[in-house]
Amino acid sequence: MAMSESPEISGSTSTVTSGNSDSDLNLSLRKRASAVGDRQPDSSGNGEADRVESANFMRSDEVKANGENQSSDIRFTYRPSVPVHRRNKESPLSSDAIFRQSHAGLFNLCIVVLVAVNSRLIIENLMKYGWLIRAGFWFSPTSLRDWSLLMCCLSLPIFPLVAFLVEKLVQLKCISEPVVVLLHVIVTTTAVLYPVFVILGCDSAVLSGVTLMLFACIVWLKLVSYAHTNYDMRALAKSDGKGSGDHSYEVSFKSLAYFMVAPTLCYQPSYPRMPSVRNGCVFQRFIKLIIFTGLMGFIIEQYINPIVKNSQHPLKGNLLYALERVLKLSVPNLYVWLCMFYCFFHLWLNILAELLRFGDCEFYKDWWNAKTVEEYWKMWNMPVHKWMVRHIYFPCLRNGIPKGLAIFIAFFVSAVFHELCIAVPCHIFKFWAFIGIMFQVTLVLITNSCKTSSETQWWGT
Numbered sequence: 001m002a003m004s005e006s007p008e009i010s011g012s013t014s015t016v017t018s019g020n021s022d023s024d025l026n027l028s029l030r031k032r033a034s035a036v037g038d039r040q041p042d043s044s045g046n047g048e049a050d051r052v053e054s055a056n057f058m059r060s061d062e063v064k065a066n067g068e069n070q071s072s073d074i075r076f077t078y079r080p081s082v083p084v085h086r087r088n089k090e091s092p093l094s095s096d097a098i099f100r101q102s103h104a105g106l107f108n109l110c111i112v113v114l115v116a117v118n119s120r121l122i123i124e125n126l127m128k129y130g131w132l133i134r135a136g137f138w139f140s141p142t143s144l145r146d147w148s149l150l151m152c153c154l155s156l157p158i159f160p161l162v163a164f165l166v167e168k169l170v171q172l173k174c175i176s177e178p179v180v181v182l183l184h185v186i187v188t189t190t191a192v193l194y195p196v197f198v199i200l201g202c203d204s205a206v207l208s209g210v211t212l213m214l215f216a217c218i219v220w221l222k223l224v225s226y227a228h229t230n231y232d233m234r235a236l237a238k239s240d241g242k243g244s245g246d247h248s249y250e251v252s253f254k255s256l257a258y259f260m261v262a263p264t265l266c267y268q269p270s271y272p273r274m275p276s277v278r279n280g281c282v283f284q285r286f287i288k289l290i291i292f293t294g295l296m297g298f299i300i301e302q303y304i305n306p307i308v309k310n311s312q313h314p315l316k317g318n319l320l321y322a323l324e325r326v327l328k329l330s331v332p333n334l335y336v337w338l339c340m341f342y343c344f345f346h347l348w349l350n351i352l353a354e355l356l357r358f359g360d361c362e363f364y365k366d367w368w369n370a371k372t373v374e375e376y377w378k379m380w381n382m383p384v385h386k387w388m389v390r391h392i393y394f395p396c397l398r399n400g401i402p403k404g405l406a407i408f409i410a411f412f413v414s415a416v417f418h419e420l421c422i423a424v425p426c427h428i429f430k431f432w433a434f435i436g437i438m439f440q441v442t443l444v445l446i447t448n449s450c451k452t453s454s455e456t457q458w459w460g461t
Contacts, residue, residue, distance in 0.1 A: 133301040149212050152198040159191040167251045184227040192220040209425025225267040263349040265387040272359030282354045289347040296339040303332040372447035
């Protein structure tokens with residue numbers, strides 16, 4: 001009996017389904033016809049398309065709300081007679097729409113092409129020249145026996161200790177304010193000149209000299225910030241008359257010791273701290289630091305050094321040949337600079353911040369989006385930028401120095417230290433680094449003028 005009733009039930013079900021389908025189809029066509037009849041002319045042509053599109057979306061929502069399956073939704077909504085072109089649209093690469101969308105796919109494609117091209121160049125270089133990496137550039141044969149630079153580096157903490165004793169004496173009112181300023185000038189000047197004479201008196205490796213000069217410059221910047229901040233805190237404490245509250249002046253050896261090893265150049269008695277040390281993050285960044293440091297050394301030894309050795313003097317040979325050499329060096333130099341930035345400002349400073357639980361890890365900003373040279377210098381090296389703004393730029397403005405001259409003084413100080421870090425380890429005093437940094441002032445004026453006068457900015461827009 002069940003088997004004999006099954007066809008009747010199936011037939012009745014199919015009949016009902018067919019009837020419902022026909023009625024729904026007729027209803028859909030009647031609605032579409034009535035919608036077409038009710039359309040009003042629109043000057044832009046978008047109002048009609050928007051009404052048709054909204055009707056289709058409402059129909060789709062009703063189908064889903066009534067529990068109908070996806071097949072019926074497709075049958076009654078996406079009909080051949082439904083308009084496909086409903087509004088005015090721009091192509092994705094047009095000037096009006098290109099900056100309103102994500103370019104992640106193109107970015108990934110550029111990365112793939114970059115890796116493929118550079119892999120071919122590496123293979124070609126190894127096949128043509130072989131393995132050129134040597135240890136002499138990084139460590140000279142006498143590096144292990146030359147203890148002068150190492151002893152100089154180990155003796156640098158003496159200068160912060162002397163600066164602390166000076167501040168302690170002024171806190172105890174044993175010396176006057178002019179004597180404090182004089183002592184700090186002597187301490188900071190000795191801290192940067194002492195390594196210079198040690199390096200010039202030794203035939204050491206370039207990397208060892210650069211490392212020592214970087215340490216010396218960092219110590220100098222920290223000592224200046226320590227002395228300047230304490231001077232300002234004493235002035236604020238005297239203005240209060242009580243020396244308490246936010247303007248209290250206290251000399252703490254613990255705060256100075258933390259400041260000397262913290263990844264910052266600006267002194268303050270306390271810093272924002274992390275709740276704990278993330279050991280996994282430290283280990284991961286340390287492995288990346290080793291990998292990218294090795295990559296940087298590979299590029300220097302395998303590409304930059306052979307090009308420099310096989311090149312003529314740029315001022316004695318053919319101008320086109322010199323230009324070709326410079327362009328050939330530009331790509332590996334760019335890679336080395338990017339590796340240096342990533343290793344130092346991202347990996348190394350974040351490792352120090354994790355180990356010391358230093359909270360403010362804004363060591364750089366998105367300098368790759370800078371529209372002018374001035375914005376670039378404000379974002380790519382935040383520790384130095386904050387030091388310049390705090391201890392040079394705004395003090396100059398408070399003393400009545402014009403803004404343009406204050407910027408010039410900041411670049412002059414930066415140029416001097418760039419020259420020290422490059423010329424002293426290389427024993428070459430041609431002032432190329434100094435001139436290059438001071439030329440940035442001209443570039444700042446030019447790019448700021450272009451940004452102000454140009455209405456359509458294709459760069460960095």
